[in-house]
Amino acid sequence: MKNCLLAGxxxxxxxxxxxxxxxxxxxVTSGAEVRQRLNIQSYSCVMIQTxxxxxxxxxxxxxxxxxPYCLVVLWVKKEMVEELAQTMENVYVCNMLYDMDExxxxxHFLSVTCQKLDIIRAQKEDLMKKIDExxxxxxxKCLLIEKFHYSEEKAHYTIEKKAMDNRLSRLQVAQIxxxxxxxxx
Numbered sequence: 001m002k003n004c005l006l007a008g009x010x011x012x013x014x015x016x017x018x019x020x021x022x023x024x025x026x027x028v029t030s031g032a033e034v035r036q037r038l039n040i041q042s043y044s045c046v047m048i049q050t051x052x053x054x055x056x057x058x059x060x061x062x063x064x065x066x067x068p069y070c071l072v073v074l075w076v077k078k079e080m081v082e083e084l085a086q087t088m089e090n091v092y093v094c095n096m097l098y099d100m101d102e103x104x105x106x107x108h109f110l111s112v113t114c115q116k117l118d119i120i121r122a123q124k125e126d127l128m129k130k131i132d133e134x135x136x137x138x139x140x141k142c143l144l145i146e147k148f149h150y151s152e153e154k155a156h157y158t159i160e161k162k163a164m165d166n167r168l169s170r171l172q173v174a175q176i177x178x179x180x181x182x183x184x185x
Contacts, residue, residue, distance in 0.1 A: 001023045001024070001118075002021070002022045002023050002024075002044045002045075002111065002114045002115065002118070003022055003023060003024040003025070003026070003041075003043050003044050003045075004018050004021075004022040004024070004025045004026070004043060004044060004045045004046070004047065005025075005026050005027075005028065005034065005037055005038075005043045005045070005046045005047070006018060006025060006026070006027045006028070006047050006049070007027075007028050007029070007030075007031070007033070007034045007046065007047065007048045007049065007052060007057070007060070008029065008048060008049030008050065008051075008052055008057070008075070009029070009049060010027055010049060014047075014049075015027070017107045018047070018107070020107070021107050021108070021110065021111040022044065022045065022111070022114075026043075029052065029053050030052055030053050030054045030055075031052050031054050031055040031057065031059075031060040032054055034046065034048070034052075034060055034064065035060070035063065038063070038064060038067070042067055042069065042070060043064075043067075043070055044069075044070065044071065044114035044117065044118065045070065045071040045072075045073065045110055045114055046061075046064040046070055046071070046072050046073070047072075047073040047075065048060055048061050048064070048072070048073070048074050048075065049075040050074065050075060050076050050077075057074060058074065058084060058087075058088065061074040061088060061091045062088065062089075062091065064091075065088075065089070065090040065091050069117045069118075069120070069121050070117075071092070071110055071113055071114060071117070072090065072091045072092065073091075073092045073093075073094060073110070074088065074091050074092070074093045074094070075094060076093060076094075080093075081093055081094065094106070133170070133171045133174075136171060136174045136175065136178065137159060137170050137171065137174040139174070139178060140155075140159060140173070140174035140175075140177040140178050141155040141156060141159065142155075143177060143178060143181045143182075144158060144159075144177065144181075147181055159173050159174060159177070
């Protein structure tokens with residue numbers, strides 16, 4: 001789900017465009033509120049219109065950009081775009097005074113990029129689950145090797161065979177082995 005956090009004095013046109021491209025749009029006015037929200041949930045995109053009521057917003061943009069799956073846009077006055085763009089890492093710095101044609105292409109770009117980041121995040125979660133499964137299976141193999149003096153090949157074969165015979169996943173068999181051996185100790 002694509003969600004966006006808008007910070008600052010948000011204009012109606014910006015809000016309307018964000019609502020066209022994001023499933024949820026939250027609006028806050030201060031940097032403290034943004035930090036609070038970011039500690040509670042993650043956002044696909046954070047847009048900060050400077051200055052905020054309690055800070056300028058550049059440090060806040062850096063803070064928001066620490067989430068690798070969050071796009072951060074910092075809206076600043078035209079005179080500051082070039083200077084801040086050079087110093088801000090992982091933050092898109094742009095001019096507050098976009099014309100309407102540029103708005104549409106920017107919002108579309110942000111939306112597509114958020115979708116891609118969501119796909120990458122899901123792939124990462126799948127990979128982390130697979131890594132956890134491999135760790136547990138390897139732990140079960142090690143326990144079989146230590147407790148019953150199996151060779152690594154025999155431990156691997158045992159887990160595979162039990163999984164096939166009992167129509168279980170290797171992870172389920174590994175969990176059973178670990179529970180059983182640890183209960184005996």
